[in-house]
Amino acid sequence: MMLSRAKPAVGGDLPHADKRKKKGRKIPKLEELLSQRDFTGAITLLEFKRHVGEQEEDTNLWIGYCAFHLGDYKRALEEYESATKEENCNPEVWVNLACTYFFLGMYKQAEAAGFKAPKSRLQNRLLFHLAHKFNDEKKLMNFHQNLQDITEDQLSLASIHYMRSHYQEAIDIYKRILLDNREYLALNVYVALCYYKLDYYDVSQEVLAVYLQQIPESTIALNLKACNHFRLYNGKAAEAELKSLMDNASSSFEFAKELIRHNLVVFRGGEGALQVLPPLVDVIPEARLNLVIYYLRQDDVQEAYNLIKDLEPTTPQEYILKGVVNAALGQEMGSRDHMKIAQQFFQLVGGSASECDTIPGRQCMASCFFLLKQFDDVLIYLNSFKSYFYNDDIFNFNYAQAKAATGNTSEGEEVFLLIQSEKMKNDYIYLSWLARCYIMNKKPRLAWELYLKMETSGESFSLLQLIANDCYKMGQFYYSAKAFDVLERLDPNPEYWEGKRGACVGIFQMILAGREPKETLREVLHLLRSTGNTQVEYIIRIMKKWAKENRVPI
Amino acid sequence: TDSEGLQTKIVENQTYDERLEINDSEEVASIHPPTPRPKGLLGSAQLPDKTMADNSSDEYEEENNKEKKKPSQLTPQRGFSENDDDDDDDSSETDTDEDDDDEEHGAPLEGAYDPTDYEHLPVSAEIKELFQYISRYTPQMIDLDHKLKPFIPDFIPAVGDIDAFLKVPRPDGKPDNLGLLVLDEPSTKQSDPTVLSLWLTENSKQHNVTQHMKVKSLEDAEKNPKAIDTWIESISELHRSKPPATVHYTRPMPDIDTLMQEWSPEFEELLGKVSLPTAEIDCSLAEYIDMICAILDIPVYKSRIQSLHLLFSLYSEFKNSQHFKALAEGKKAFTPPSNSASQAGDAETLIFS
Numbered sequence: 081m082m083l084s085r086a087k088p089a090v091g092g093d094l095p096h097a098d099k100r101k102k103k104g105r106k107i108p109k110l111e112e113l114l115s116q117r118d119f120t121g122a123i124t125l126l127e128f129k130r131h132v133g134e135q136e137e138d139t140n141l142w143i144g145y146c147a148f149h150l151g152d153y154k155r156a157l158e159e160y161e162s163a164t165k166e167e168n169c170n171p172e173v174w175v176n177l178a179c180t181y182f183f184l185g186m187y188k189q190a191e192a193a194g195f196k197a198p199k200s201r202l203q204n205r206l207l208f209h210l211a212h213k214f215n216d217e218k219k220l221m222n223f224h225q226n227l228q229d230i231t232e233d234q235l236s237l238a239s240i241h242y243m244r245s246h247y248q249e250a251i252d253i254y255k256r257i258l259l260d261n262r263e264y265l266a267l268n269v270y271v272a273l274c275y276y277k278l279d280y281y282d283v284s285q286e287v288l289a290v291y292l293q294q295i296p297e298s299t300i301a302l303n304l305k306a307c308n309h310f311r312l313y314n315g316k317a318a319e320a321e322l323k324s325l326m327d328n329a330s331s332s333f334e335f336a337k338e339l340i341r342h343n344l345v346v347f348r349g350g351e352g353a354l355q356v357l358p359p360l361v362d363v364i365p366e367a368r369l370n371l372v373i374y375y376l377r378q379d380d381v382q383e384a385y386n387l388i389k390d391l392e393p394t395t396p397q398e399y400i401l402k403g404v405v406n407a408a409l410g411q412e413m414g415s416r417d418h419m420k421i422a423q424q425f426f427q428l429v430g431g432s433a434s435e436c437d438t439i440p441g442r443q444c445m446a447s448c449f450f451l452l453k454q455f456d457d458v459l460i461y462l463n464s465f466k467s468y469f470y471n472d473d474i475f476n477f478n479y480a481q482a483k484a485a486t487g488n489t490s491e492g493e494e495v496f497l498l499i500q501s502e503k504m505k506n507d508y509i510y511l512s513w514l515a516r517c518y519i520m521n522k523k524p525r526l527a528w529e530l531y532l533k534m535e536t537s538g539e540s541f542s543l544l545q546l547i548a549n550d551c552y553k554m555g556q557f558y559y560s561a562k563a564f565d566v567l568e569r570l571d572p573n574p575e576y577w578e579g580k581r582g583a584c585v586g587i588f589q590m591i592l593a594g595r596e597p598k599e600t601l602r603e604v605l606h607l608l609r610s611t612g613n614t615q616v617e618y619i620i621r622i623m624k625k626w627a628k629e630n631r632v633p634i
Numbered sequence: 635t636d637s638e639g640l641q642t643k644i645v646e647n648q649t650y651d652e653r654l655e656i657n658d659s660e661e662v663a664s665i666h667p668p669t670p671r672p673k674g675l676l677g678s679a680q681l682p683d684k685t686m687a688d689n690s691s692d693e694y695e696e697e698n699n700k701e702k703k704k705p706s707q708l709t710p711q712r713g714f715s716e717n718d719d720d721d722d723d724d725s726s727e728t729d730t731d732e733d734d735d736d737e738e739h740g741a742p743l744e745g746a747y748d749p750t751d752y753e754h755l756p757v758s759a760e761i762k763e764l765f766q767y768i769s770r771y772t773p774q775m776i777d778l779d780h781k782l783k784p785f786i787p788d789f790i791p792a793v794g795d796i797d798a799f800l801k802v803p804r805p806d807g808k809p810d811n812l813g814l815l816v817l818d819e820p821s822t823k824q825s826d827p828t829v830l831s832l833w834l835t836e837n838s839k840q841h842n843v844t845q846h847m848k849v850k851s852l853e854d855a856e857k858n859p860k861a862i863d864t865w866i867e868s869i870s871e872l873h874r875s876k877p878p879a880t881v882h883y884t885r886p887m888p889d890i891d892t893l894m895q896e897w898s899p900e901f902e903e904l905l906g907k908v909s910l911p912t913a914e915i916d917c918s919l920a921e922y923i924d925m926i927c928a929i930l931d932i933p934v935y936k937s938r939i940q941s942l943h944l945l946f947s948l949y950s951e952f953k954n955s956q957h958f959k960a961l962a963e964g965k966k967a968f969t970p971p972s973n974s975a976s977q978a979g980d981a982e983t984l985i986f987s
Contacts, residue, residue, distance in 0.1 A: 107833060107834065107837045108825075108830075113825070114810070116821055116823070117812075117816070117819070117820050117821040118820070118821055118823065118824055118825050119820050119824070120820070120824035120825050120826075120827055121824065121825030121827075121830055123827070124825060124827040124830045124831055124834070125830070125834065128830075128831060128834045128835075128838075132838060138805040138806075141805035142805055144802065145802055145803075145804060145805060148801070148802045149801070149802075149812060149818060149820065150820050151819075151820065156802070175802075176802040176803075179800050179801060179802050180802070182800055183800075202799075202800070202803070205798070205799055205800055206800050209798055209800055231814070232799040233799075235797065235798075235799050235813070236798050236799040236800070238796065239795065239796045239797060239798035239799070240798070242795065242796045243795060243796075250796070261814075263815060264814045264815060265815060265816065266797070266813055266814055266815065266816055266817045266818075267814070269817055270796045270797065273793055273794075273796055274796075276793055277793075291817075295816060295817075297821070297822045297823075298816075298817055298819065299819050299822060300794060300817050300819050301817065303793065303794070304793050306791070307791040307792075307793050310791050318791070325822070327860075328822055329822040329823075330822065330823050330824050330825075330826065330864070331826070331858070331860070331861040331864065332824045332825065332826050332827060333820070333822050333823075333824045335819060335820045336794075336819070339792055339794060342791075342792050343791045343792060345789070346789040346790065346791045346792075347791070349789070350789060364792045365792070366790045366791070366792040367792075369790055370789050370790055373786060373787060373788075373789055373790070374789075376784075376786045377786055397787065397790055400787055401787060403784070404784040404785065404786060404787070407782055407784040408784050411781055411782065422784075440785075440787060443785040446785075447782055447784060447785065450780070450782040451782060453780060473783075474783045474784075474785060474786070475785070477781075477783045478782060478783055478785075481780050481781070485780065487744075504783075507781070508779075509778075509779060509780070509781040512778050512779075513778060516778065520743070520745070522745065545774070545776060546776050546778070548773075549773040549774045549775075549776055550773070550776070552747070552771070552773035553743060553746050553747060553773045554743070554745060554746055554747060555746070555747030555748075557768075560773075578770065578771045579771050579773070581767050581770075581771070582767050582768045582769075582770060582771035583771075585764055585765060585767040585768050586747070586768045588761075588764070589752055589755070589765055589768065592752075592755050592757060592761070593752055593755060619764060619767075622760055622761060622764050625760075626761065
């Protein structure tokens with residue numbers, strides 16, 4: 081007998097102290113692995129059993145099930161395909177095969193396999209979604225009518241609403257089901273996804289938190305959280321969320337890897353886009369759009385156009401991008417057709433109920449009016465969100481033009497001068513409009529300096545004409561005369577002489593009015609003398625005479 | 635031009651207002667959720683909504699006016715998802731052109747040169763005549779191009795689609811609740827198939843299975859120390875769980891304790907001057923094994939495997955001995971094959987027949 085025993089013989093906690101080791105020592109059961117959603121482990125176990133001949137019934141179907149839920153649809157396909165080839169195959173397997181084809185994007189095969197399966201709710205849901213993929217509204221309605229008021233069918237319907245951008249309808253379904261089934265936690269994530277799509281990022285975060293509280297390592301939920309952070313804060317905050325997700329995942333975890341790689345490119349502002357995105361085009365719908373955005377940012381408009389030209393837009397983002405690409409290309413090529421398409425897309429998005437109060441929606445309206453050259457309207461829209469874009473060159477480039485075009489040259493000048501990009505500053509649009517603003521704001525010298533900095537080209541010639549005529553109009557005859565003088569030398573057009581003559585006399589008048597220093601007269605005479613015209617002598621004689629009388633040195 | 639421009643603006647404002655009004659009514663009907671507006675959107679607070687709201691009281695009147703004057707310059711938009719084409723753009727474009735004309739060739743510019751300002755100058759007739767030249771040239775109105783720099787959208791993150799319940803059921807027909815209680819996604823903690831296979835093999839005692847096992851390789855291993863650590867950890871865990879391998883030597887072998895005895899003082903002294911032959915020595919592996927075993931008093935019979943086993947057992951004994959660990963800190967006389975992991979690995983593959 082032993083009376084001094086200290087450790088309880090039964091229920092002692094010592095063996096459980098190291099939980100990890102304990103787990104390792106025990107050989108897991110299939111049911112445990114499934115409940116932990118460790119489908120990799122489950123497949124390994126099933127394969128092992130198959131290998132050593134402990135084959136139970138339906139091992140291939142179980143492997144197919146696990147591979148499917150692991151997201152390894154190719155593997156699932158192998159199992160189901162071989163299963164359907166067996167002699168006494170359960171006809172139910174066909175619908176499994178069909179689902180697998182569906183997730184592999186092989187919709188024709190999915191439909192064929194689906195029809196071979198006996199009628200079931202799953203089959204109907206599958207055909208319903210296929211009809212959506214095929215854009216077959218008639219079939220869609222048919223299968224829609226077959227949907228019943230049971231949870232799975234309703235959730236499947238909600239998913240269609242989501243894909244058709246009818247987010248509110250989807251939310252309604254989820255909320256209704258949640259009302260009776262509080263324990264269906266996953267539905268919170270679906271609701272959060274809808275709110276995300278509706279741009280209600282903080283509402284999305286709130287709903288999402290309910291799920292993450294229970295299942296903190298959920299990939300889908302954490303990815304959504306990262307996306308919300310991207311929208312609410314910045315790429316850095318978003319990347320931090322993804323990083324914790326990647327750090328916690330075991331190395332055999334492959335699920336959603338593509339999605340995560342894709343989003344890392346997004347969060348890092350396009351870093352690695354050309355390596356990561358091209359293979360993901362048509363796998364992840366956003367990949368194509370992001371590649372287009374990347375090309376646009378690189379000013380490679382043609383490449384952007386090639387990628388998007390065959391895309392049939394359905395979401396606001398797609399309409400916007402098509403508009404942007406068409407606008408960029410249209411202006412580059414001077415194609416009115418492209419500009420018109422752009423303007424229509426912009427109007428469609430900017431005028432839609434869902435986008436009219438978002439920044440992108442208003443950008444669209446501003447762009448639309450810009451292309452229509454209705455600059456007062458452009459300003460209304462740009463003003464409504466200018467606080468978000470104070471230092472944005474693109475915004476300022478458009479804003480300044482609109483200001484200048486509506487006659488507000490002083491603010492136009494101010495905004496033009498905020499622009500940092502050297503490329504934009506060398507754009508003739510920038511130079512000409514800024515020159516006009518300077519002249520209208522009585523700073524002709526600055527306009528003249530813009531000309532002096534330019535290399536001789538067709539554009540510098542145009543700028544001279546602008547300076548010559550605008551200055552003339554504004555009575556700034558000195559710079560007008562200088563500009564006409566150069567124009568006359570470049571092109572002996574009598575019109576330039578007339579302009580120069582008028583401008584020189586204009587300076588003379590200003591000297592008499594006390595608005596120009598008398599010393600300028602010497603330069604005027606010099607400018608006049610460079611023209612070999614008989615009128616020159618006559619004008620010079622009068623001016624000299626006046627100079628003599630007024631003791632102005634010449 | 636300015637004042638005219640302003641007047642035109644009012645008309646356009648009206649159209650703009652009207653459009654928003656219509657959108658609003660539609661918004662109530664379907665598209666927007668009834669939840670409070672979060673900051674993510676341009677809320678009314680941040681916006682100069684005045685321009686849109688101010689005229690709302692007389693919207694009907696304006697609407698009518700507008701419809702007469704400018705038919706469908708800005709058409710009411712349907713819900714976005716409806717996706718309808720609108721074909722009213724042609725008319726709106728022509729409208730615009732008219733607007734442009736109005737604005738550009740209107741009244742004189744503010745601050746423009748006006749010859750009448752200078753009529754009072756006390757000048758001679760001659761000079762006055764000269765002044766005529768100023769008005770004789772009419773400056774051209776130069777139309778400048780506009781260029782829209784399109785607003786390039788931000789990159790778009792992907793959140794994926796929502797579970798459509800197109801999922802294969804369990805073969806036994808039991809509910810799995812995937813997509814309901816939890817999202818239908820694998821957990822981030824997935825078993826390593828290789829490790830689990832080893833466990834299963836170990837457990838079933840069917841060692842032949844191992845030979846058919848796929849062993850994955852790790853790309854960019856140097857960038858992924860975590861994966862390597864995990865692997866080492868799980869393999870050593872596996873080995874810890876195994877009973878220590880006992881080997882029955884077929885030929886007589888000295889026991890470990892004897893082998894661990896100190897060398898004679900002369901030999902120890904010599905070691906101070908001459909180091910043990912390293913693996914770089916110019917001889918075959920077999921010869922090298924014979925040499926080392928001889929130095930360590932391990933007999934070599936026909937096969938060297940058992941001798942090597944004893945050699946590594948001896949090494950492992952030294953290595954795990956607290957006493958020698960302390961001693962070895964300073965002088966590392968003997969640096970035999972690498973680390974414990976590969977040692978364990980070697981032991982694993984040794985099969986004695």
